[in-house]
Amino acid sequence: MIPIRLEDYREVAPKGTIDLLLRLAERLKGRRFVHVNASRFGAGSPELLARLVPILRDLGIDATWEVVVGDPDFYASVRALELGLEGHEMPLTEAMLRSYGDAAAANAATLPLEADLVMVHDLAPIPLVRHRTGRGCWVWRCHTDLSRAYRRVWHLVRQDVVRYSAAVFSLPKFAQRLRIPMLIVHPSVDPLSEKNCELRRAEVQQVLDRFGIPRDKPILLQVAAYAKSKDPLGVIRAYRLAKKYADCRLVLAGGGLADTPEGGAVLAKVQEAAAEDRDIHALLLPPDAGREINALQRAAAIVIHKPLQEDFGLAVAEAMWKGKPVIGSFAGGIPVQVIFEVTGYTVNSVEGTAFRIRQLLQNPDLMARLGGAAREYVRRNFPITRHVGDILALLANLTRQRDEGDGG
Numbered sequence: 001m002i003p004i005r006l007e008d009y010r011e012v013a014p015k016g017t018i019d020l021l022l023r024l025a026e027r028l029k030g031r032r033f034v035h036v037n038a039s040r041f042g043a044g045s046p047e048l049l050a051r052l053v054p055i056l057r058d059l060g061i062d063a064t065w066e067v068v069v070g071d072p073d074f075y076a077s078v079r080a081l082e083l084g085l086e087g088h089e090m091p092l093t094e095a096m097l098r099s100y101g102d103a104a105a106a107n108a109a110t111l112p113l114e115a116d117l118v119m120v121h122d123l124a125p126i127p128l129v130r131h132r133t134g135r136g137c138w139v140w141r142c143h144t145d146l147s148r149a150y151r152r153v154w155h156l157v158r159q160d161v162v163r164y165s166a167a168v169f170s171l172p173k174f175a176q177r178l179r180i181p182m183l184i185v186h187p188s189v190d191p192l193s194e195k196n197c198e199l200r201r202a203e204v205q206q207v208l209d210r211f212g213i214p215r216d217k218p219i220l221l222q223v224a225a226y227a228k229s230k231d232p233l234g235v236i237r238a239y240r241l242a243k244k245y246a247d248c249r250l251v252l253a254g255g256g257l258a259d260t261p262e263g264g265a266v267l268a269k270v271q272e273a274a275a276e277d278r279d280i281h282a283l284l285l286p287p288d289a290g291r292e293i294n295a296l297q298r299a300a301a302i303v304i305h306k307p308l309q310e311d312f313g314l315a316v317a318e319a320m321w322k323g324k325p326v327i328g329s330f331a332g333g334i335p336v337q338v339i340f341e342v343t344g345y346t347v348n349s350v351e352g353t354a355f356r357i358r359q360l361l362q363n364p365d366l367m368a369r370l371g372g373a374a375r376e377y378v379r380r381n382f383p384i385t386r387h388v389g390d391i392l393a394l395l396a397n398l399t400r401q402r403d404e405g406d407g408g
Helices: 017-026 045-057 072-085 096-108 124-130 151-162 201-211 232-243 264-275 290-299 317-321 348-362 364-381 384-407
Strands: 032-037 062-067 117-121 137-141 166-169 182-184 221-225 249-254 280-284 302-303 326-328 344-346
Touching: 017 384, 032 045, 032 182, 045 062, 045 384, 062 072, 072 096, 072 317, 096 124, 117 124, 117 384, 124 348, 137 384, 166 384, 201 290, 201 348, 221 232, 221 290, 232 249, 232 264, 232 348, 264 290, 264 384, 290 317, 302 317, 302 348, 317 326, 317 364, 326 348, 348 364
Parallel strands: 032 062, 032 117, 117 137, 137 166, 166 182, 221 249, 221 302, 249 280, 302 326, 326 344
Antiparallel strands: none
């Protein structure tokens, strides 16, 4: 794990943030904090933990990151449960549920889970709580939207979730009703990560050259997996409507074909729609394309993110950190990030998207004003330093409640 120093963030965090975190952490030194998820690679919790855990260590917290593993049947059962929580009616067999539980038992027997606080991320490690020992607090961190969960699947998962001390969600509307405390912690952007750090103009140009993207006209960009829910064909239609009035290029940068069964078919439709237009660039990115995404966002004039369904949609805040106005849908956490007519625009149609593209391209001063406000909004509301503060407060509060309960 790459060493990361909290002091490195002093120039990008709001004034006083670092000193506040240092004072809070001083009271928590010696506490042991274990994070558990299902992978060290990819977006979501792996991307967060790769940065968050080293910062906690730099603050003097005994923080570790453990990963659950299993056989193919375990991963198949996890995927089925994930689809069920997304709202799909999934057939779940006894064999699948047994594999899910057996993997938890095997991991619980080998992972060092004795800690003041164990935070279990996402779905795969949830059943570890069945084997909870000691006096530490256990928290489930849900990074996805459960509001559309298929009822039978949620009923099965809920039986484990209620064993936790608390559950943490990204937004109130993402949660299901539980009888344990529920907390809200927004995701965050790491300004110093490969995906968000400052890049020289030559570095941005190198990425554009590699992908064959000229800079002879303004670039519209959407970064999203090739999935129907991300509506790439709707973005293409909006681009074509806007292009009648303001010349521009469209770059669709996505991946996730292995994670989305429909991904290959969606990409094929995008490529077919783009075949006759040399100003549309459909890029297939690998999972570790942080620097490429960074460069594309910095090269873009406008970033579009108009999924039909979404979790928090942190790609919006990442683009805003680069000083870009964002045109986004109302899905998921996008309205929390895009402040209408201040940092960008929220829209609910292809035509509305095209109108806002045209408005921005024809008004460079407006683009600059919204982009500047967008960067400052992210700096104040979505930096990883704020996230660290939320985690330290959670650790302090839950362990204090435990200690008071023991004392009583």
